Amino acid sequence: MINIAVLGYGTIGSGVVEVLDTNRESITKRAGDVINVKYVLDRRKFPGDKVEEKLVSDINIILDDPDVSIICEHMGGTEPAYTFVKSALLKGKSVVTSNKELVAKYGAELLAIARERDLNFLFEASVGGGIPIIRPLNQSLTADEIVEITGILNGTTNYILSKMSDEGLDFNTALSNAQQLGYAERNPDDDVLGYDAGRKIAILSSLAYGMQVDFEDIYTEGITKLTDKDFRYAKVLGAKIKLLASSIRQDDQVYAMVAPIMIKANHPLYSVNDVFNGIFVRGNVIGDVMFYGRGAGKYPTASAVVADVVDAAKHLGKNIWTIWSSKKLELTDINQVKHRFFIRLQDYAQSHKELVRELFGEVEEVVVADVQNEYAFITDLITEQELNEKKSKLPNVLTVIRTRF
Amino acid sequence: MINIAVLGYGTIGSGVVEVLDTNRESITKRAGDVINVKYVLDRRKFPGDKVEEKLVSDINIILDDPDVSIICEHMGGTEPAYTFVKSALLKGKSVVTSNKELVAKYGAELLAIARERDLNFLFEASVGGGIPIIRPLNQSLTADEIVEITGILNGTTNYILSKMSDEGLDFNTALSNAQQLGYAERNPDDDVLGYDAGRKIAILSSLAYGMQVDFEDIYTEGITKLTDKDFRYAKVLGAKIKLLASSIRQDDQVYAMVAPIMIKANHPLYSVNDVFNGIFVRGNVIGDVMFYGRGAGKYPTASAVVADVVDAAKHLGKNIWTIWSSKKLELTDINQVKHRFFIRLQDYAQSHKELVRELFGEVEEVVVADVQNEYAFITDLITEQELNEKKSKLPNVLTVIRTRF
Numbered sequence: 064m065i066n067i068a069v070l071g072y073g074t075i076g077s078g079v080v081e082v083l084d085t086n087r088e089s090i091t092k093r094a095g096d097v098i099n100v101k102y103v104l105d106r107r108k109f110p111g112d113k114v115e116e117k118l119v120s121d122i123n124i125i126l127d128d129p130d131v132s133i134i135c136e137h138m139g140g141t142e143p144a145y146t147f148v149k150s151a152l153l154k155g156k157s158v159v160t161s162n163k164e165l166v167a168k169y170g171a172e173l174l175a176i177a178r179e180r181d182l183n184f185l186f187e188a189s190v191g192g193g194i195p196i197i198r199p200l201n202q203s204l205t206a207d208e209i210v211e212i213t214g215i216l217n218g219t220t221n222y223i224l225s226k227m228s229d230e231g232l233d234f235n236t237a238l239s240n241a242q243q244l245g246y247a248e249r250n251p252d253d254d255v256l257g258y259d260a261g262r263k264i265a266i267l268s269s270l271a272y273g274m275q276v277d278f279e280d281i282y283t284e285g286i287t288k289l290t291d292k293d294f295r296y297a298k299v300l301g302a303k304i305k306l307l308a309s310s311i312r313q314d315d316q317v318y319a320m321v322a323p324i325m326i327k328a329n330h331p332l333y334s335v336n337d338v339f340n341g342i343f344v345r346g347n348v349i350g351d352v353m354f355y356g357r358g359a360g361k362y363p364t365a366s367a368v369v370a371d372v373v374d375a376a377k378h379l380g381k382n383i384w385t386i387w388s389s390k391k392l393e394l395t396d397i398n399q400v401k402h403r404f405f406i407r408l409q410d411y412a413q414s415h416k417e418l419v420r421e422l423f424g425e426v427e428e429v430v431v432a433d434v435q436n437e438y439a440f441i442t443d444l445i446t447e448q449e450l451n452e453k454k455s456k457l458p459n460v461l462t463v464i465r466t467r468f
Numbered sequence: 469m470i471n472i473a474v475l476g477y478g479t480i481g482s483g484v485v486e487v488l489d490t491n492r493e494s495i496t497k498r499a500g501d502v503i504n505v506k507y508v509l510d511r512r513k514f515p516g517d518k519v520e521e522k523l524v525s526d527i528n529i530i531l532d533d534p535d536v537s538i539i540c541e542h543m544g545g546t547e548p549a550y551t552f553v554k555s556a557l558l559k560g561k562s563v564v565t566s567n568k569e570l571v572a573k574y575g576a577e578l579l580a581i582a583r584e585r586d587l588n589f590l591f592e593a594s595v596g597g598g599i600p601i602i603r604p605l606n607q608s609l610t611a612d613e614i615v616e617i618t619g620i621l622n623g624t625t626n627y628i629l630s631k632m633s634d635e636g637l638d639f640n641t642a643l644s645n646a647q648q649l650g651y652a653e654r655n656p657d658d659d660v661l662g663y664d665a666g667r668k669i670a671i672l673s674s675l676a677y678g679m680q681v682d683f684e685d686i687y688t689e690g691i692t693k694l695t696d697k698d699f700r701y702a703k704v705l706g707a708k709i710k711l712l713a714s715s716i717r718q719d720d721q722v723y724a725m726v727a728p729i730m731i732k733a734n735h736p737l738y739s740v741n742d743v744f745n746g747i748f749v750r751g752n753v754i755g756d757v758m759f760y761g762r763g764a765g766k767y768p769t770a771s772a773v774v775a776d777v778v779d780a781a782k783h784l785g786k787n788i789w790t791i792w793s794s795k796k797l798e799l800t801d802i803n804q805v806k807h808r809f810f811i812r813l814q815d816y817a818q819s820h821k822e823l824v825r826e827l828f829g830e831v832e833e834v835v836v837a838d839v840q841n842e843y844a845f846i847t848d849l850i851t852e853q854e855l856n857e858k859k860s861k862l863p864n865v866l867t868v869i870r871t872r873f
Contacts, residue, residue, distance in 0.1 A: 082611055082753050092678075092791065093610040187608070193754035195600075195608035202607070203592065203600035205498040206487055206774030273497075331760060334739040348487050349598035349771035352761035355736060356754065366754035369611030377789060384782060386497065 065094070065376045068102040068125040070147060071138040072114065075161050075188070076103065078365030079135055079372075080114055090369065094376040101131055122147050126154050133375045135368055136160040145169055152176045152184065157379070159371040161188035161364055167262040167278050170269060171389035178382045185371035185383075190263045191216065191340050193363030194356040198374075200270045200344070201385050207346030209271035213309040216263040218338035218358040219247045219254040220286050220306045224323075225336045228303055233291045246338055256285035257306060257321040264308035267342070268319055270385070271310070274392035276319060282397040284322040293462055295431045296405065296439055302327050304464060305335070318395040325405060325466040398448035402465040405429070407439045409459035422453040441466060470499070470781045473507040473530040475552060476542040477519065480566050480593070481508065483770030484540055485519055488777075495774065499781040506536055527552050531559050538780045540773055541565040550574055557581045557589065562784070564776040566593035566769055572667040572683050575674060576794035583787045590776035590788075595621065595668045596745050598768030599761040603779075605675045605749070606790050612751030614676040618714040621668040623743035623763045624652045624659040625691050625711045629728075630741045633708055638696045651743055661690035662711060662726040669713035672747070673724055675790070676715070679797035681724060687802040689727040698867055700836045701810065701844055707732050709869060710740070723800040730810060730871040803853035807870040810834070812844045814864035827858040846871060 069076045080100055083090060091097050102125050103114045122143075125131055134151045136158060138144045144165045148158050152173060160166065165173075166189045177184040187197045191214070200209075215221050219241055226237040238255065241247035253259050258278075265278035286306050297304050302325040310319040326333050331353040335341035340358025345351050357363040374383065408415055415438045419426055426440040442450070454460055474481045485505055488495060496502050507530050508519045527548075530536055539556045541563060543549045549570045553563050557578060565571065570578075571594045582589040592602045596619070605614075620626050624646060631642040643660065646652035658664050663683075670683035691711050702709050707730040715724040731738050736758040740746035745763025750756050762768040779788065813820050820843045824831060831845040847855070859865055 086611060086613055086753065089613055090611060093789075095789065194757055195604040198608050199600040199604060202779060203603050203775050204771075205778040206491060206495060206771045208491055208494055328739075331739075334733075334736075346598075346771060348491065348767045348774075350762050350765075350768055352599055352759070354757070354759060356757035360755075362753045363755055366609075366611045366751065369753075370608050373610040374607060381786075384498075384500065 064097045064099050065132055065379070066099050066101040066130045067133040067135060067372060068104065068131050069100060070104040070122070070134060070136045072103050072105040072107070072109065073137065074361045075364050075368065076135070076137040078361040079137070079368050082362065082365045082369045090373060094373045096376060098372060098376060101128070122150070126150055131156060132379060133157045133159060133372055135372065136162055136165070137368070138162065139164065141165055141168055148173060149176065152180065152182055155180060155182065157183040157185070157375040159185045159368055159375055161186070161368055163189040163259070163262045163266065167265045170266060171275050171387050174385050174387050175389065181380050181382050183375045183378055183383055185375055187371050188364045188367035190266050191342055191354070192356065192358040192360060193366045194340060194342065194354050194358065196267070196342050196354050197270065199354065200267065204344065204346055204349065207348045209312070209344060209346055211309070211311045211345040212264065212267050212271055212342065213307050213332065214264060214267065214342040215305055215332055215335045215340050216260040216308045216342070216358065217254055217306060218340055219251065220260070221335065221340070222246050222338045223255070224286060224304055224306060227289065227291060228294050228297070231291055231294070234287060234289060255287055257283040260306060260308040260321045264310055264319055264321060268310040268317065268392070269387050272312070272317060272392055273386040274388055274390050276310070276392050276394070280394050282320040282322070286323050289323055290462070292434060293407070293464060295434060296407070296429055297325055299429060299431050300325065300327070302466070302468065303333055305332060307332070316395040317392060318397060318400045320397060320400070323464055325464055325468070327468045330467060399446055401444045401446050403444050403468070404442045404450050405439070405462070405464045405466050406442065406457070407437055407461040408457060409437060409461055411436055411438045418457065422456060437461065469502045469504050470537055470784070471504050471506040471535045472538040472540060472777060473509065473536050474505060474540045474542065475509040476544070477508050477510040477512070477514065478542060479766045480769050480773065481540070481542040483766040484542070484773050487767065487770045487774045495778060499778045501781060503777060503781060506533070527555070531555055537561055537784060538777055539563045540777065541567055541570070542773070543567065545569055546573055553578060554581065557585065557587055560585060560587065562588040562590070562780040564590045564773055564780055566591070566773055568594040568664070568667045568671065572670045575671060576680050576792050579790055579792055580794065586785050586787050588780045588783055588788055590780055592776050593769045593772035595671050596747055596759070597761065597763040597765060598771045599745060599747065599759050599763060601672070601747050601759050602675065604759065605672065609749065609751055609754065612753045614717070614749060614751055616714070616716045616750040617669065617672050617676055617747065618712050618737065619669060619672070619747040620710055620737055620740045620745050621713045621747070621763065622659055622665040622711060623745055624656065625665070626740065626745070627651050627743045628660070629691060629709055629711060632694065632696060633699050633702070636696055636699070639692060639694060660692050662688040665711060665713040665726045669715055669724055669726060673715040673722065673797070674792050677717070677722060677797055678791040679793055679795050681715070681797050681799070685799050687725040687727070691728050694728055695867070697812070697839060698869060700839060701812070701834055702730055704834060704836050705730065705732070707871070707873065708738055710737060712737070721800040722797060723802060723805050725802060725805070728869055730869055730873070732873045735872060804851055806849045806851050808849050808873070809847045809855050810844070810867070810869045810871050811847065811859070811862070812842055812866040813862060814842060814866055816841055816843045823862065827861060842866065
């Protein structure tokens with residue numbers, strides 16, 4: 064029997080306990096031993112709940128129990144999660160976590176501690192919910208040099224953007240719609256401003272390139288400024304606007320950004336709609352692969368956590384090698400990154416057209432039948448710096464959206 | 469240094485040697501040691517090739533060399549591949565293979581031999597080319613009971629079907645088009661009759677359910693009877709016709725089939741076009757996930773092989789547990805499986821409509837503007853047995869295609 068402790072009995076923690084119970088037989092077979100939840104750490108009481116007898120509020124009871132070999136952390140945030148997880152590793156316990164803040168910030172350090180002690184620190188659930196992506200990056204794409212990871216990594220914003228695209232809703236209506244369905248939190252900033260996706264692409268980039276990518280260094284733009292008109296232009300172009308979290312290697316330089324980007328039907332992420340996530344990976348040998356599924360939710364996330372528990376159980380006393388050094392990867396200055404930019408200007412005036420031609424040369428004009436008094440176009444491939452220089456000379460810019468076509 | 473031998477220096481074997489060279493640095497880092505190709509087994513000579521000095525034509529040179537710890541088999545077919553691979557395992561060498569015939573037929577036995585001897589038998593490249601699917605099934609989806617695997621597992625047929633759908637080509641034109649591009653072999657039977665996809669779904673099903681699924685037991689229908697008219701009906705329905713390889717568990721019974729099936733845009737495999745493969749997996753906890761990428765080709769396949777070599781190198785002396793017993797899984801009689809069937813009858817006659825209503829009740833009629841003298845409809849959900857009984861009473865049936873909507 065392998066004893067584990069679950070820290071935090073919220074949505075994910077209770078999902079983990081439930082899944083271990085539901086699929087007990089097959090999990091035992093795959094883990095090679097029975098997985099037993101010995102403790103659940105939570106300050107709350109859960110009268111009548113099946114874990115009632117296992118609840119403790121003092122982490123030291125768990126840390127000091129030599130029978131506990133694996134800890135599942137689902138408290139969220141960096142403290143006290145970081146202190147608890149680090150203490151657990153130092154006490155010889157492997158750790159599984161779904162906590163992206165913890166992994167993005169302390170992943171390299173916690174992996175190093177685990178490695179030194181022949182333990183494991185596993186975090187499949189921290190990115191993409193149930194979608195297997197961490198393990199494939201670590202163990203399946205090992206023959207490749209990764210040259211691009213681009214993901215739809217936040218289900219909340221993808222749901223909002225899908226509604227804006229499909230139903231013509233404006234941002235606020237789509238957001239409150241998402242909040243009513245429980246897809247968005249009451250304070251949605253972390254999602255809609257792109258920070259959540261930023262932490263996740265930081266984790267994936269760190270694994271892909273083997274060095275520390277700090278999410279604070281990643282250029283991040285949210286979806287709050289998009290309007291229903293932007294989506295009408297997108298439709299005319301046969302495009303969708305998606306919040307893409309991207310990390311791309313060019314000539315041994317890596318840039319990373321989170322921003323709304325237009326993609327067309329030939330992009331593998333085009334069909335990833337509603338609350339689903341998709342992660343596109345390009346390797347120098349394998350070419351393009353894509354992973355798709357539910358990026359959040361109690362059960363998909365619990366599935367990823369329990370799969371990590373099974374892996375930790377199979378690897379007691381043996382570290383699963385993960386390359387993520389604490390050496391910082393200096394990202395390329397975003398100003399040097401090139402895109403074709405979709406730009407909308409207020410007023411449809413001949414002088415606008417002439418100015419645009421003067422600044423950008425020949426552009427692709429975009430016309431939406433019933434949108435008047437605007438001039439919209441797509442530039443050639445230019446850097447952010449060029450864009451900003453030229454944009455400052457344009458009057459009344461309504462929108463700038465990067466495109467990947 | 470870890471010495472390996474490559475059996476077969478064709479497309480994949482030479483790709484493996486090339487990838488090991490191209491990404492030497494990162495592969496060494498991930499494997500924890502230098503991977504050295506010591507021998508290449510091939511009867512042919514390759515004058516001037518970089519492996520010229522490593523070529524041998526006698527397998528015993530490789531089997532008897534204790535310095536060789538991993539064998540990569542890319543000869544194809546079951547013999548002499550089976551004899552060579554089994555001998556290698558019995559001599560204490562781990563084996564990596566891209567050979568789906570070998571894995572489908574002897575997977576359980578070879579895995580058991582590897583397990584007994586603390587070796588590994590790995591075959592990520594045998595299904596889906598470079599797409600990570602074997603390892604995710606074995607190691608990532610371990611918290612789940614798999615209830616469905618449905619894949620577009622054959623790039624040749626998917627290319628042909630995409631051309632028929634997009635360009636209105638008939639089967640023979642699309643096939644010779646594929647042959648000219650090197651996507652189809654001169655004798656295309658193994659692909660177009662569905663046998664290749666059948667072996668692959670047999671492998672995935674064996675892994676998902678942990679028991680032997682014999683591909684000869686899988687109901688298999690190819691794409692040779694599809695006509696350009698079928699695709700015009702599909703278009704009217706907003707559907708695509710895809711060669712789906714499916715294995716579905718219902719009430720502890722599993723059925724498996726390979727057949728052309730109509731799916732609509734809400735199915736994750738709808739957007740998997742041209743030579744790409746996609747594999748959709750449904751678990752009882754994780755819900756739906758999908759894996760997408762190039763299912764064949766020199767480099768994607770070599771990427772999967774080399775990733776397996778890296779894994780074998782990291783696990784020398786330690787078996788990676790894979791559940792696939794030799795106990796045979798008895799598949800459900802296909803006659804009990806239900807679908808909605810799309811049926812085309814020659815001649816548009818009132819008597820047809822009446823007969824159809826009499827046999828099938830209310831049906832969904834399908835009309836294509838410029839296709840005359842036909843009566844087409846979609847049945848309710850009925851079993852194959854009901855379909856066959858009723859079909860025998862219908863005159864001049866042109867087409868029957870299963871649908872998943």
